[in-house]
Amino acid sequence: ATGSASDLPKRAQLQALLSYLEHEAQPMIVLDPEYNILAANTAYQRQFASVDQPYIGHKCYRISHHYDLPCDQAGEHCPMTRVRESHGPDRVLHIHHTPRGPEHVEVELRPILNSAGEICAYVERLVLVRSASARPSGAGLVGRSAAFNQAIAALHRVAPAMLPVLLLGESGTGKELFARAVHEASARAGGPFVVVDCSGLTETLFESELFGHEKGAFTGASARKQGLVETAQGGTLFLDEIGDVPLAMQVKLLRLIETGTYRRVGGVESLRADFRLVAATHKPLERMVAEGAFRTDLYYRISAFPIHLPALRERRDDIPLLVNSFLQHSEPGRRALTITAEAMAQLQRHDWPGNVRELRNVLERARLFSDDGVIRSAQLPPLSGLPPRPALAAPAAPATATVALDHGAIDGAALEQAVRDFRGTRRALAAHLGLSERTLYRRLKALGLA
Numbered sequence: 001a002t003g004s005a006s007d008l009p010k011r012a013q014l015q016a017l018l019s020y021l022e023h024e025a026q027p028m029i030v031l032d033p034e035y036n037i038l039a040a041n042t043a044y045q046r047q048f049a050s051v052d053q054p055y056i057g058h059k060c061y062r063i064s065h066h067y068d069l070p071c072d073q074a075g076e077h078c079p080m081t082r083v084r085e086s087h088g089p090d091r092v093l094h095i096h097h098t099p100r101g102p103e104h105v106e107v108e109l110r111p112i113l114n115s116a117g118e119i120c121a122y123v124e125r126l127v128l129v130r131s132a133s134a135r136p137s138g139a140g141l142v143g144r145s146a147a148f149n150q151a152i153a154a155l156h157r158v159a160p161a162m163l164p165v166l167l168l169g170e171s172g173t174g175k176e177l178f179a180r181a182v183h184e185a186s187a188r189a190g191g192p193f194v195v196v197d198c199s200g201l202t203e204t205l206f207e208s209e210l211f212g213h214e215k216g217a218f219t220g221a222s223a224r225k226q227g228l229v230e231t232a233q234g235g236t237l238f239l240d241e242i243g244d245v246p247l248a249m250q251v252k253l254l255r256l257i258e259t260g261t262y263r264r265v266g267g268v269e270s271l272r273a274d275f276r277l278v279a280a281t282h283k284p285l286e287r288m289v290a291e292g293a294f295r296t297d298l299y300y301r302i303s304a305f306p307i308h309l310p311a312l313r314e315r316r317d318d319i320p321l322l323v324n325s326f327l328q329h330s331e332p333g334r335r336a337l338t339i340t341a342e343a344m345a346q347l348q349r350h351d352w353p354g355n356v357r358e359l360r361n362v363l364e365r366a367r368l369f370s371d372d373g374v375i376r377s378a379q380l381p382p383l384s385g386l387p388p389r390p391a392l393a394a395p396a397a398p399a400t401a402t403v404a405l406d407h408g409a410i411d412g413a414a415l416e417q418a419v420r421d422f423r424g425t426r427r428a429l430a431a432h433l434g435l436s437e438r439t440l441y442r443r444l445k446a447l448g449l450a
């Protein structure tokens with residue numbers, strides 16, 4: 001039911017509506033059913049309007065997106081289409097043009113109905129999303145592709161709630177950055193953010209790290225020690241690689257989550273925990289549950305709100321943005337670099353089994369080979385020439401050849417050989433293999449090579 005001109009709110013009604021919206025701290029605009037902006041509150045003018053760009057009487061898709069067509073005809077979700085069908089509010093995450101450049105904005109649209117129950121206008125509320133940047137940035141999450149935005153939109157839905165969040169993504173997809181972003185977008189942002197790396201911890205270590213211990217609880221426990229659960233009081237506890245928690249410890253974790261209480265090792269006092277749980281894993285937890293390697297009850301406790309973090313090859317559109325972020329905003333004292341179109345195209349074609357971490361490593365290496373501040377194809381390792389799942393190359397030139405490998409792709413024997421042949425630190429070897437240091441350590445430990 002698109003309204004005719006006579007259905008539109010009268011001037012006086014519009015004025016009354018606007019004076020109401022003035023009291024809102026969030027930017028708000030009023031739209032007619034033909035996408036024209038009828039009015040905007042002061043908060044909108046402050047955050048989104050630029051002096052040289054008049055917006056009253058202009059189409060919302062022109063102002064926010066520089067499109068000539070409504071969003072749904074330009075390949076994006078248009079909340080107006082859905083509100084028209086449901087007659088209820090709708091919320092989407094868009095990238096809008098702002099006077100500062102492109103930014104993530106959460107758009108909420110509500111219909112205004114006339115006495116006949118038809119939509120005569122819409123009120124749109126715009127909230128800037130600060131968890132991610134759509135422009136090159138030196139810190140935090142960067143991205144603007146559809147797959148990335150979907151994860152950010154989910155993050156924004158769940159952050160204000162106390163619900164546990166489960167981040168699922170390959171190594172190097174930014175699980176820790178996402179976990180931090182959940183914390184920072186929540187009411188607990190002022191509290192601590194505590195990371196627990198669940199991999200590589202033995203059962204006893206896991207328990208005393210998490211719950212702390214009393215003085216004399218075991219040999220060497222010369223003083224009472226606070227556990228990470230206690231450190232996270234009032235904040236967020238991030239359990240990274242939760243799929244690596246041994247079965248015997250899973251039951252203790254379950255008890256903590258279910259009862260909200262715990263005991264220090266060697267202690268009798270029951271302590272009350274107060275944290276928001278964020279867990280992450282690159283492992284297929286559902287399959288592990290089916291195979292009996294992960295407790296079903298614990299799985300249901302942590303998986304109420306899963307967020308899939310896309311692999312870099314699922315968001316190739318973001319590669320130029322990420323590349324420019326790394327090249328323009330590196331550590332202070334380092335010069336900003338540029339990259340040729342050909343080299344950029346080469347980076348966009350690669351499959352990136354090590355995801356953003358691997359991309360970062362490739363660019364760090366290229367930086368060392370660039371003498372004039374420009375990165376060219378010649379300075380990149382032979383990325384697109386690689387077979388999709390290579391075995392480790394014979395280390396003819398281990399100092400220069402960056403061979404990117406997937407966790408699953410490098411088998412034990414190849415890893416053993418790499419450790420034997422590689423001359424350099426563990427950190428350099430991890431970079432060479434496109435693995436995180438932690439992942440490398442974990443794999444070496446599993447092979448008894450740590």
Ligand SMILES: Nc1ncnc2c1ncn2[C@@H]1O[C@H](COP(=O)(O)OP(=O)(O)OP(=O)(O)O)[C@@H](O)[C@H]1O
Nearest residue numbers: 140141142143171172173174175176177356357436
């Ligand atoms: N969207 C992103 N924007 C900017 N940097 C990113 C993004 N995603 C990941 N990174 C960078 O990639 C690297 C890996 O990220 P992070 O450690 O969060 O990944 P992870 O999934 O936790 O990896 P692992 O499971 O191997 O520990 C970091 O240097 C991080 O800053």
